[in-house]
Amino acid sequence: MTPDIMNGGRGVSRRSFLESLGGMGGSALLLAGMTALGFDIASANAAPPELGEGGKGKKVIVLGAGVAGMTSAYELSRAGYDVTVIEARAFAGGRCQTARKGFKLTELGGEAQECDFDDGLYINHGPWRIPYHHHSTLHYTKLFNVPLEVFVNDNDASYVAFNKGTGPLAGKAIRKGQIAADARGAAAEILAKQVKQGALDQQMTAEDRQLFLAYLTREGYLSADLAYTGTDGRGFEVNPGPGMVPGPGKESTPYPLTDVLHSKAWGVLSSVTGYEQQRTMFQPVGGMDQIAKGFERHVGKLIRYSTLVKKYRQNDKGVEVTVSGPDGKVETLKADYCICTIPLSVLRQMDMGVSAKFKAAIGAVSYALVGKIGLQMKTRFWEEKHFIYGGHVYTDDPDINTITLPSTGFQSQKGVLLGYYNFGASAAKVSALSPKARQDFAAQGGMRAFPEYADNVETSFSAAWHRIEHNLGGWAQWDDEGRRDAYPILCEPDGRLYLAGEHLSYLTGWQAGGIESAWQQIAKLHKRAQAA
């Protein structure tokens, strides 16, 4: 225990620092101080750059109609630029996709899939949840009238189904709230009793000890004698109700701490969620592709679909992009500038007339292997029999990882849940299976949590992003060396070429990364175009 325990490991406690700021300069200084301390929760780019109108007479070609490309097209065309967007696919959105009835996907070297979910059911096999602080994404959902609903990103009623632990709880599906109550209740009891017995008398004042005990009692639902004996929040053996029976019901008994510890199920617990993973998040009503469609309503007329980039050349006067259209016709388009949002995993294999330094930097990043499967279930047994409405079932099998129950369509007949969400070597392994074999694998994977699982599977749609043409990976995974050497090069233009996308942000894998990267690059482009 360090002497700093009482002031958060800092020389000056945060509170006393804030108090002194408030005393010196009033609330404005206090707010500035809070930003300096990292308390300002706004994203670095909460609104698009103000470009004004000076883009008239300037032409920009945007490569890729994902959210970064469409953000660029939308903002630049508003500023008067003449924008053309080149998109390889027949639809816009990039990775912002939703699979519903009729959606087709053939992975490289794989079988053709056509989604055959019932009408109204879907899976977001790309991005699927939005944090509240992704102001950039939320800027456009608001602007384009894309209605949002809550994405249940944590649910105490859902299961932790870990098989790799030991003891009586291993291999069982246990409600997360029970693990949380028992692990934290026991921890609070042990700590409280230590404090009571004087273990921290040297480190804490009497007043702090009293307050600390009060906190521990509240945190762990401890009794007056600092014991944890369970709490109603972990659920009842017999639920309370009317009259004499069930009347008050029967309280449940906590799991012994040793059983909780050996189950390893505590691996899902933390004081707060990670920055990007709040307990409640957002999703667009009807599927993530509603965001793509929102953009498309405004910039769709600028997009040339089913058009492939064959060659990029540039000189000090302008850029030339050679493309092949849906009819196979090859033509060369000219413009003043180019914004390229093509993933680096794809770009590195293209004929790009850029500097050697820039080309080397493009090749310096890995892309994540990511797999998802949507399973259509003929009943919503997780709601009807297990009373779980949204949230994740956690497993310790990396090939499955999490099973996610839908945050929409509650109490309807059927539902599509996410049957696995795997990464890296697990994604490589599962993606080597045929679509049908993936479905069978996922169906078995859910049996650890729900006995009804496999029998309810009707059909599926799966995606392995590393095997999807035009993406070749889920998102950019920079290493320290790449961030230090290649990333800064790619953040600056090479001649008249500006790259944008999630890969050029520290929000990799999030739509906000793509949008904010586009905002940053078009602001640079605009400044240069105005000066030219």
Add this chain to the structure above:
Amino acid sequence: MRLSISLAVVALGLGAAPAFAADGKQLFMDNCSACHQETGKGIPGAFPPLAGSKVALGDPKEPVTRVLKGRGGMPSFATELTDLEVAQVLTYVRGAWGNKGKPVQPALVMALRTGAKRENAKASLLAH
């Protein structure tokens, strides 16, 4: 389980070569075949072939480094595969589909491992 058996076989020096290749094939099927394909021919324009590949068959330092660090569209397998497994899978690649390259030794993999890690901490319970 597979790994501990292989280690035992290697340690005892009993029929190391065949066991090495068999495990290597399974590791290849599990970790590599989704992209490089079971045939080792890859997918033109997306995933490079390993059959007849100069890189795969050349100085083993290069393929070992690629498996450990990733490159371009290929991810790092540094946290997914042990030194022995990297050696096994590359030994398989260097001997399959008519390839005739020398086996890769686990000691080489161990020597080439560096502290540089990908941003793959998110590849745990939840990512995006």
